[in-house]
Amino acid sequence: MSSAATPSRGHTPAPPSDPLSLPRILCLHGGGVTGDVFKAQARSLIKYLPDFRLVFADGPFFCDPGPGIVPVYEDCGPFRRWLRWLPEHPEIDDESAVEEVMYAVESAKRADEGTGPWVGLMGFSQGAKLSASLLYDQQIRIEKEGKADTDYKFAVMLAGRSPLVSFCDYSQSPALVSAGRISEGFHYEGESPHVLSIPTIHVHGLNDLGLHLHRKMLKQYHDPKAVTLIEWDGIHRVPIKKVDVEPITAAIYKVARKQGVDV
Incomplete structure (x- = not known):
């Protein structure tokens, strides 16, 4: 496990040509917001990542x-989620849940007018759990089939709590929650047989009430050799101040370059 403390770029971000x-x-939002709200929450991250296109x-x-979210973003609805975390969220079978999530992800990717490669995932809260889960889905498909539809090089997890979510038969396990189940309150003890070895950057707020679950996610489901912890x-929010954001973006550049991304 490594940590990042200082930015590596050393200059004010310039707009790309x-x-x-x-x-x-x-970029995958948390539960009960929207992509546009996450974009507003992540405005400082966007500023200090000028060599990436964030979608x-x-x-x-x-x-x-x-x-x-209320009152700051109360006019930005209707609000959305990726997964169930409350009993009042309508029941859905696992297959349908997987189809809905994948359709939403692919729709966003197809709608973007960019032409660059899709190199990473970044999520906050529920979106962080989803980012790690999609990355693991890619990993296990490659392990089992020798190929996957995506080629993500890394994921950035802002306050991502355990567990990983299973998105295919290969990852169905007592250690993972299935896509249609309520993930809040899920508890698994011991070592998970499903461990993500593609690089991930974990951003933990030390005053976040869910910190113990963020640490549980890191410890149980991620190879420590592939982890950067910041x-x-x-508290439970997306960092905004330069002093908090720069170590995160420096880590993203470092990991991306090490993974062969041209930035």
Whole structure:
């Protein structure tokens, strides 16, 4: 496990000459918001990632606004989610849940006018859980079939809590929650047989009430040799201040370059 503390770029971000051709990161919002709200929440990250094109997707299911969304973003609905986390969320079978999530992801990717490769995922809260789960789905398909439809090089997990979500038969396990189940309150003890070895960057707010679950996700489901951990003095939100954002974006550049991304 490694940590990042200082930015590597060392200059004020400059606008790219051709923003459409930049390598793309698919960004997945938390529960009870929208892609546009996440884009607003992530405005500082966007500023300090000028060599990437960040594309913000909308989750497939409607729901009430998430914690802290009202009153700032109350006019930005209807609000959405990727997964069930409350009993009042309508029941759905696993196959349908997988289809809905994948359709929403692919729709966002097709709608973007960019031409660069899709190199990474970035999510906040439920979107972070989803980012890691999609990355693991890619990994296990390659392990079992020798190929996958995606070629993500890394994921950025902002306050991502355990567990991983299973999106195919290969990852069905007591250690993972299935796509149609409620993930809140899921508990698995011991070592998971499903461990993500593609690089991930974990951003943990030290005053986040869910910190123990973020640490559980990192410990149980990620290869420590492929992890970059960044801790900051914050609550359950996307970092905004330069002092908090620069270590995150520096880590993204470092991991991306190590994975062969041209930035």
